[in-house]
Structure formats: structure tokens, C-alpha cells
Amino acid sequence: GEDVEQSLFLSVREGDSSVINCTYTDSSSTYLYWYKQEPGAGLQLLTYIFSNMDMKQDQRLTVLLNKKDKHLSLRIADTQTGDSAIYFCAEKGGTNAGKSTFGDGTTLTVKP
């Protein structure tokens, strides 16, 4: 079945760039997403990329997709303390159109 893997933790200093990585197994994935979750809250959609693209930039966020290696990354430029949260990678597509498969999240800690 589909699987999405992420590293569990990342710590950076305020003002540095953060790069969160994700790998997935479903070669028929259509869309790939990045969500942010703060304590006690639901998921906030940050950005997404269609599978026929290799890069998407949205303000401080840059998504890179290597479809051959099934590798997705999220770069956050000029990371701020307010960016501290759990970041989830997710993919949609394949045989069950209504289903998104999520990784277990990367906890980003931004130190002042």
C-alpha cells in the first residue's frame, strides 16, 4: 500500500532556512501536500504540488519534487519562531481518489 516517510525532528536557528524531507511509495500520486499543525489545532494546508511539476514557490515556501526518486521537500526561508510546529507531508491519488496518506510529521523547533 501507500506509505509516506518523514524524519521526526528538525531544529534550526531563527533566520536560517529549514528543509523538511519526505519520501513516498505510490507512483500514481497525483498531488503532494504540506500541512502545518500547531498544538491543539487541526491541519493547515501550507502548499501543494501537482505530480507533473518539479518545483513550486510560494513566498517563503519552496517545494521541490523528484518524481523519479519519490522525494518531496519543503524549504522555509528566513525561519521564524512562529514556524515552530509539526509539518506533515501527504499524497493523494492512486486507486482511492478520496484518500490522502500522511507521514507521521516532522517537529520543527526554531531557536531564537
Place this chain on the structure above:
Amino acid sequence: DAGVTQSPTHLIKTRGQQVTLRCSPISGHKSVSWYQQVLGQGPQFIFQYYEKEERGRGNFPDRFSARQFPNYSSELNVNALLLGDSALYLCASSSFASQLTNEKQFFGSGTQLSVL
């Protein structure tokens, strides 16, 4: 416009009981999906409903059921609760059901269910 609303926000039940969770999608959205998020893990897909029909089901036992009403709101029911059902239950709404469209899902804040 209101986002996705879920009720209740918190719930405490005992083993063997039944629970009903409610979700109202964003106005105009016809698709509702339910996810279970156990502490420390990512959300796991339970169901998707579109136009009041089940369009997808995850790997959950038959104790889990759901339905969607004519106004597109949805209920998730869980029978014979187990300790392992303790989790954050998230509802997401979107405009379309097909993977071929730009289907952005918008999540509610969830219902935190504790089973004692």
C-alpha cells in the same frame, strides 16, 4: 465564511460505549472526509463521502460508520469503543471528489476523544 466546524471539541467515554462526532463542511463543499490521528502519528483516512455516498473507506473495523446528510454535514459513529480509539478525529471538506481536480482539503480543529 465559516471554516470546517466539528463538535464536540472534547469527549470522554468508557470502553464499550458508542460515540457520534459531527462535522459541518465549508459552505458549498460537497465532500467530507474523516481521519483519525493518534498522538505522535499522522492522520489515518477513515471515510470519504461525496454527495451523500461513500466514496472511499480506509482500513478500519466495521465498528466505524459514517453518513452524510442532504446539507452535506456528516456524522462519524464508533460503536463498542476500545481504549485504542482514543485519538483526535479530524474532518476535512473539499469541493470535489475526483483526484483529477485540484482537491484542496480544509480541516477542522478536530474532536479529541478519550476512552477510559
